Amino acid sequence: MARNRFLPVVDLPDDWSGALTVVVHDGKVVVLDEHPVEVAAGAPRLLLGTLDGAACFAVDLDGDGVPDLATSDLQDLLVPLRGMYGRLDDARWTLAGRAVQLVEWDRSHRHCGRCGTPTEPAPGERARRCPACGLLARGRNFPMPMYSCLAGFVEPGETLEEAVAREVLEEVGVEVTDIRYVSSQPWPFPHSLMIGFEATWESGDIVIDEREIVDAGWFTPDDLPIVPPAMSIARTLIDRWIERRLD
Ligand SMILES: [Zn+2]
CATH class of the missing domain: 3.90.79.20 (Nucleoside Triphosphate Pyrophosphohydrolase)
Structure with a gap:
């Protein structure tokens, strides 16, 4: 693992x-x-x-x-x-x-944002300090811009396939068809089960729901963004698709 x-x-x-x-x-x-x-x-x-x-x-x-x-x-x-x-x-x-x-x-961050003096690395911190005015430029946590698969919750009374079609349409405005089960993964946050599907684009351009999605895009295997780590079901789905595309 x-x-x-x-x-x-x-x-x-x-x-x-x-x-x-x-x-x-x-x-x-x-x-x-x-x-x-x-x-x-x-x-x-x-x-x-x-x-x-x-x-x-x-x-x-x-x-x-x-x-x-x-x-x-x-x-x-x-x-x-x-x-x-x-x-x-x-x-x-x-x-x-x-x-x-x-x-x-x-x-x-080579120069101080306040007085323009060249900064120096601050010992013991992910930061640079201005020797003239003491201003500290701190590094953030450097979150990686990562793209993953779409995800959502099944509503009462709906099949898994209906949930996939509805969530994809709601989140990115695209209609999908040929929805196929791939695999599942226990997801204890809390008491859940992730169920992975593949689907084929049918119609529509990407229009994201900004309340749920920051960005979405179409990618090819040689133009991939940073994707989730190997232990995730999202990565399993992505890797399967890449293997098929490269065959
Ligand atoms: Zn300064």
């Missing part, structure tokens, strides 16, 4: 062993089993946390003091984050997404 083996520590524990480096450059990433010093000495680096005890760093290859990429093997290894899907295990996939966000946050 996959479980979250990642700890988002801001100070490296004494017993870390091994290192992972997520190199970030121009919206592209590569995850390497090496320490940042071996990958790109001199480039700005950030501690992401630990994964199974290994220290995880992000290296910003668009920062100052970066070695010339033109002569580097890294150039060939870097791929867009979305293109990493399926090539990395869940933990590394999530780590790569976290690295991209954290590098972006760090870049956009």
Whole structure:
């Protein structure tokens, strides 16, 4: 079973062993089993946390003091984050997404928002501090923008298939047909059962119900957003669909 083996520590524990480096450059990433010093000495680096005890760093290859990429093997290894899907295990996939966000946050907080003085990393915190006026720019929790399958509740007197058709229509304005049961998963939050279906688009463009949905879209296997982890039924449905599309 996959479980979250990642700890988002801001100070490296004494017993870390091994290192992972997520190199970030121009919206592209590569995850390497090496320490940042071996990958790109001199480039700005950030501690992401630990994964199974290994220290995880992000290296910003668009920062100052970066070695010339033109002569580097890294150039060939870097791929867009979305293109990493399926090539990395869940933990590394999530780590790569976290690295991209954290590098972006760090870049956009290099100067104090109040007085313009260059900021410095604040020890022991995911934050940068202004040495002149003391203003602290704190990193948020870096939630991942994640897309999942649509979900809803069965109403009394309705079949499961009717519930699927109704929920899809209500949430994204699309009519579906050919609704097929796939699998189920106990969902103890509380006393529930998740039942997974596939369906085929019949008519309509996506119009989201903004009370329930932030965004929805049509995706292809090579254009996937960040999706739920492997232990979820949503991911089972997504993986089945990808396998079929790639056959
Ligand atoms: Zn300041």
